[in-house]
Amino acid sequence: MADHATPNLPSRDLKATSRFYAGLGFVEGWRDDGWMILTRGAMTLEFFPHPDLDPSTSWFSCCLRLDDIDAFHAACVDAGVPEACSGAPRVHAPRTEDWGGRVGALVDPDGTLLRFIQNES
Structure with a gap:
């Protein structure tokens, strides 16, 4: 198995x-009262309980480096995540940044920011 890291999110x-x-x-790979592991292809997100979290003040974030950020953005929109400038959940369409990379964003219902970044070919 190659080295990898998985974000731990609230x-x-x-x-x-x-x-x-x-x-x-x-899809769920594991869940008990104190931990949950979700996977989508080669991506893994791990979650811990944080029942008192205020989504409007959450500072949690991570980056998802994806081969096809347009497909991930479409999956978010198809799932009913609104394209909006505020609130949670919401999604921001991919765009080309000044440094040349394409980046989009998802804010989940708990206020966690997940930037999705196009892998270089």
Whole structure:
């Protein structure tokens, strides 16, 4: 197995988090009262309970480096995540940044920012 890292993200409710991410194509690989692991292809996200988290003040974030960010963005929109400038959840369409890379963003229901970045070919 190649070296890898998995983000550990907060969840106010593991069941609700699982339902939200299932709409984006993630499946549960593990869940108990204190931890949950979701996968989508080679991506893994791990969640811990944080029932008192205020989504409007959350500072949690991670980056998803993807081969096809347009497909991931489409999955978010197809799942009903609104394209909006505020609130949670929401999604931001990919765009080319000044440094040349394409980047989009997802804010999940718990206020966690997931930047999705196009892998270089």
